Amino acid sequence: MAFQATMWRACLLSRQLINPAARLHGVNPAASSWMVKRPYAISVDRLDHFVLTVKSIDVTVDFYTRVLGMRVDTFKGGRKALHFGQQKVNLHEHGNEFDPKAHAPMPGSADVCLITSHSAEEVLEHLKTCDVAVEEGPVQRTGALGPILSVYFRDPDNNLIEVSSYTEQSTT
Structure with missing residues (x-):
């Protein structure tokens, strides 16, 4: 003991x-x-990386670079990844996935929360500028480190994307 x-x-x-x-x-x-x-x-x-299975790599790259400011990287045989912070999202095109892969990879099955230093108002304004429909928010949620304020929307494959910022209560 x-x-x-x-x-x-x-x-x-x-x-x-x-x-x-x-x-x-x-x-x-x-x-x-x-x-x-x-x-x-x-x-x-x-978390180092996760994989999104998508219908179109090109459409996904355009969305995540334009809307969320991610950087695209090409590696190992033409594969694509999206970088943000110290993490990345590897992209697999549905039907052309790399092994090993998820048991049943499908576009539109992800639900991801991303943290930003921008306010919910700034996120809403940017999404409007990018013609991205907001599904919900801003709403209070609980993140890994405490209270967050979240805005929800969908990517081109209908994955649910939550962009959140920690509230003042989280930092005190």
Whole structure:
């Protein structure tokens, strides 16, 4: 039992040291009621990339670069990825996916929340300029680090995209 308690403290400490965003937003993992407290052999630090299966790579690249300011990258045999922050979205065209792949990849099955430093009003104004219909928002939600204000819309494949910003309560 002493080993498990020591392992838990080591895991908790590593999360606090590795996750500067938690410190930035004033989140104390030890005090978070939603955190399951048990020892782990490993821990995950952050998301590196995820894959969107899309109908058209070109249409998707246009949307995400124009509407969300992502950068496009071509790599490994002509594959496309969209970069933002320290993450990326790999794009697979439906019917031409790369292995290994999801069990049943389908366009329009994703629901993603992206964090921005822009206000909800700025997001709404930009979406209007880009002729993107807002599905909902701004509305209060709960993000990984606390309260967020979210705006929802759909990409060309009907994936649900949530663009959010942390509220003042999250940073105090």
